[in-house]
Amino acid sequence: xxxxxxxxxxxxxxxxxxxxxxxxxxxxxxxxxxxxxxxxxxxxxxxxxxxxxxxxxxxxxxxxxxxxxxxxxxxxxxxxxxxxxxxxxxxxxxxxxxxxxxxxxxxxxxxxxxxxxxxxxxxxxxxxxxxxxxxxxxxxxxxxxxxxxxxxxxxxxxxxxxxxxxxxxxxxxxxxxxxxxxxxxxxxxxxxxxxxxxxxxxxxxxxxxxxxxxxxxxxxxxxxxxxxxxxxxxxxxxxxxxxxxxxxxxxxxxxxxxxxxxxxxxxxxxxxxxxxxxxxxxxxxxxxxxxxxxxxxxxxxxxxxxxxxxxxxxxxxxxxxxxxxxxxxxxxxxxxxxxxxxxxxxxxxxxxx
Amino acid sequence: xxxxxxxxxxxxxxxxxxxxxxxxxxxxxxxxxxxxxxxxxxxxxxxxxxxxxxxxxxxxxxxxxxxxxxxxxxxxxxxxxxxxxxxxxxxxxxxxxxxxxxxxxxxxxxxxxxxxxxxxxxxxxxxxxxxxxxxxxxxxxxxxxxxxxxxxxxxxxxxxxxxxxxxxxxxxxxxxxxxxxxxxxxxxxxxxxxxxxxxxxxxxxxxxxxxxxxxxxxxxxxxxxxxxxxxxxxxxxxxxxxxxxxxxxxxxxxxxxxxxxxxxxxxxxxxxxxxxxxxxxxxxxxxxxxxxxxxxxxx
Numbered sequence: 001x002x003x004x005x006x007x008x009x010x011x012x013x014x015x016x017x018x019x020x021x022x023x024x025x026x027x028x029x030x031x032x033x034x035x036x037x038x039x040x041x042x043x044x045x046x047x048x049x050x051x052x053x054x055x056x057x058x059x060x061x062x063x064x065x066x067x068x069x070x071x072x073x074x075x076x077x078x079x080x081x082x083x084x085x086x087x088x089x090x091x092x093x094x095x096x097x098x099x100x101x102x103x104x105x106x107x108x109x110x111x112x113x114x115x116x117x118x119x120x121x122x123x124x125x126x127x128x129x130x131x132x133x134x135x136x137x138x139x140x141x142x143x144x145x146x147x148x149x150x151x152x153x154x155x156x157x158x159x160x161x162x163x164x165x166x167x168x169x170x171x172x173x174x175x176x177x178x179x180x181x182x183x184x185x186x187x188x189x190x191x192x193x194x195x196x197x198x199x200x201x202x203x204x205x206x207x208x209x210x211x212x213x214x215x216x217x218x219x220x221x222x223x224x225x226x227x228x229x230x231x232x233x234x235x236x237x238x239x240x241x242x243x244x245x246x247x248x249x250x251x252x253x254x255x256x257x258x259x260x261x262x263x264x265x266x267x268x269x270x271x272x273x274x275x276x277x278x279x280x281x282x283x284x285x286x287x288x289x290x291x292x293x294x295x296x297x298x299x300x301x302x303x304x305x306x307x308x309x310x311x312x313x314x315x316x317x318x319x320x321x322x323x324x325x326x327x328x329x330x331x332x333x334x335x336x337x338x339x340x341x342x343x344x345x346x347x348x349x350x351x352x353x
Numbered sequence: 354x355x356x357x358x359x360x361x362x363x364x365x366x367x368x369x370x371x372x373x374x375x376x377x378x379x380x381x382x383x384x385x386x387x388x389x390x391x392x393x394x395x396x397x398x399x400x401x402x403x404x405x406x407x408x409x410x411x412x413x414x415x416x417x418x419x420x421x422x423x424x425x426x427x428x429x430x431x432x433x434x435x436x437x438x439x440x441x442x443x444x445x446x447x448x449x450x451x452x453x454x455x456x457x458x459x460x461x462x463x464x465x466x467x468x469x470x471x472x473x474x475x476x477x478x479x480x481x482x483x484x485x486x487x488x489x490x491x492x493x494x495x496x497x498x499x500x501x502x503x504x505x506x507x508x509x510x511x512x513x514x515x516x517x518x519x520x521x522x523x524x525x526x527x528x529x530x531x532x533x534x535x536x537x538x539x540x541x542x543x544x545x546x547x548x549x550x551x552x553x554x555x556x557x558x559x560x561x562x563x564x565x566x567x568x569x570x571x572x573x574x575x576x577x578x579x580x581x582x583x584x585x586x587x588x589x590x591x592x593x594x595x596x597x598x599x600x601x602x603x604x605x606x607x608x609x610x611x612x613x614x615x616x617x618x619x620x621x622x623x624x625x626x627x628x629x630x631x632x633x634x635x636x637x638x639x640x641x642x643x644x645x646x647x648x649x650x651x652x
Contacts, residue, residue, distance in 0.1 A: 063446055063449070065453075129633050129637055130633065132637060133636050133637075133640075135445065135446070136387075136388045136445070136446075136449055137589070137636055137640070139388070139449060140388065140582070140585060140586075140589075140632070141629075141632060141633055141636060143582070144582065144586075144628075144629035144632055144633070145629065147582070147625065147626075147629065148626045148629050148630075151622070151623060151625050151626050152623075152626070154622070155622035155623060251575050251578065252575075256578065260453060260457050263450070263453065264454075267450060308465055309464065309465070309468075309469065310461055310464030310465045310469060311465055313457075313461040313464070314458070314461040314462060314464070314465050316461075317454060317457040317458035317461050318458060320454040320457065320458075321436055321451060321454040321455060321458060324440070324447060324450055324451040324454055325436065325439050325440065325451065328443065328447055
């Protein structure tokens with residue numbers, strides 16, 4: 001029995017789905033209040049982060065922990081480009097900003113692309129040494145590189161304003177920019193995964209030696225995946241910076257903590273599944289906002305419990321450990337949410353029921 | 354000469370602390386091939402245990418340090434039982450991700466229980482004069498604390514080498530590092546020995562952490578991250594899986610950091626970056642480290 005939908009129908013369904021989502025976003029933009037809208041935009045930004053990390057970790061099997069480093073590069077680059085010369089002059093109080101940065105001022109799209117490009121360049125340079133390592137060594141080395149980038153952001157005061165960070169970044173990341181970039185990311189990464197490159201990447205994930213024997217240039221393919229992932233990480237960093245409006249190089253904002261957050265999203269959604277990453281990102285963003293109540297004072301069985309700071313990250317980390325021990329495949333495993341899969345699933349339900 | 358001596362002692366001290374933490378990484382990696390990401394955070398918890406038993410329960414410093422070291426050992430054992438033991442047969446990467454989760458959990462637990470605001474470890478001492486005493490060696494004024502740290506570190510390593518090379522449980526540890534299935538066929542309770550290894554490594558890390566906090570008294574929930582990473586680098590540098598390698602790597606890393614910062618003060622802010630550059634270089638040039646055995650990858 002044919003268990004595939006015709007290509008044309010598949011395309012039409014996808015198009016309808018995109019239009020439907022766009023309509024929902026339009027409604028959300030008109031009707032929802034500012035606070036909820038912020039979370040809706042954050043979901044898209046997390047989505048870009050998660051999909052790009054999943055390309056590197058889940059699909060290619062390079063266990064990189066350097067994502068926050070790339071996000072930081074994108075965030076700082078774009079913020080330095082969109083801040084006006086007057087603002088930059090005002091906020092660089094420890095040391096004046098270097099002259100070649102002082103007077104550049106670009107629009108948001110250019111800044112985002114520049115952030116992504118610089119991030120990709122970093123990945124290209126870092127990739128040469130660290131992709132020669134394997135497994136857990138690579139994890140530590142990439143984490144180390146992200147830390148080096150963060151230390152640089154902390155110390156190169158005339159470029160990054162050091163520990164003070166950048167403030168007053170214009171809030172350009174509206175719903176259309178965020179979801180537009182999410183759309184581009186998903187389309188690009190999905191096309192890459194479904195191409196011959198993608199099959200090579202999966203082959204490397206399954207068995208590096210066997211892939212090499214089959215004539216796949218392992219290093220080249222890993223580098224491509226790493227650079228593409230870093231580009232979108234840089235883009236997400238630009239969106240994130242223009243969502244936060246204030247960035248600084250602390251451990252908790254653009255440091256290893258952020259890498260862990262993104263890792264939680266992709267593990268929860270399923271390592272190796274793009275749709276899983278999107279679900280993971282949405283769940284994480286919503287859960288994180290919803291758990292905010294734990295940090296406010298609340299009433300339990302008639303007793304007043306004072307809010308405890310840090311409680312929500314504690315709950316998230318417990319969930320993360322439980323998922324790793326009992327449910328390693330995550331929500332989607334390595335499956336994708338495609339029309340064909342839904343069709344097959346519905347058909348199976350119909351046959352058995 | 355005076356300048357050199359001062360830095361030399363500082364280097365030995367910092368290196369000794371790195372070594373104390375590195376041993377725990379190395380032993381666990383030698384047995385399970387797992388980078389115990391949470392190791393630095395166990396160290397942080399140990400420091401908090403010491404701080405609270407001294408400040409809140411007003412135990413004297415020596416007693417509170419003993420309590421803290423034992424507490425950290427129990428914590429290390431517990432972490433292995435709860436988080437790592439169910440994943441012994443899972444792919445190695447799953448265990449690594451879980452270890453990251455545990456590290457994240459401990460940091461947040463510390464924020465919730467102890468608060469995110471940094472505390473000063475000097476509150477532990479009622480009589481702070483001991484911290485300010487110095488000893489003069491060939492015109493160089495060396496803090497008494499430095500000597501104390503060096504002596505304690507040395508004593509700890511003596512005990513560690515005795516346990517690993519002269520006792521029955523040490524023999525079991527070395528046997529497990531060589532071959533787990535065979536060791537379990539010989540009637541060794543593998544899980545208990547692995548638990549003991551975690552406890553031993555965590556105790557040493559807590560001792561290292563307490564001395565670290567005497568030197569850098571800023572105690573906060575993320576304080577374990579950087580020393581933990583650097584200790585891991587020290588373990589790789591010396592040859593991961595080898596205890597004497599961890600000691601050598603730790604002391605070399607401490608020396609390199611101190612001397613670079615002493616003779617090139619302009620790069621002081623980038624001090625933490627050196628360690629990673631060393632790591633990458635070692636991994637590319639000699640991945641087995643200085644004293645490690647070369648592993649042959651069978652296909």
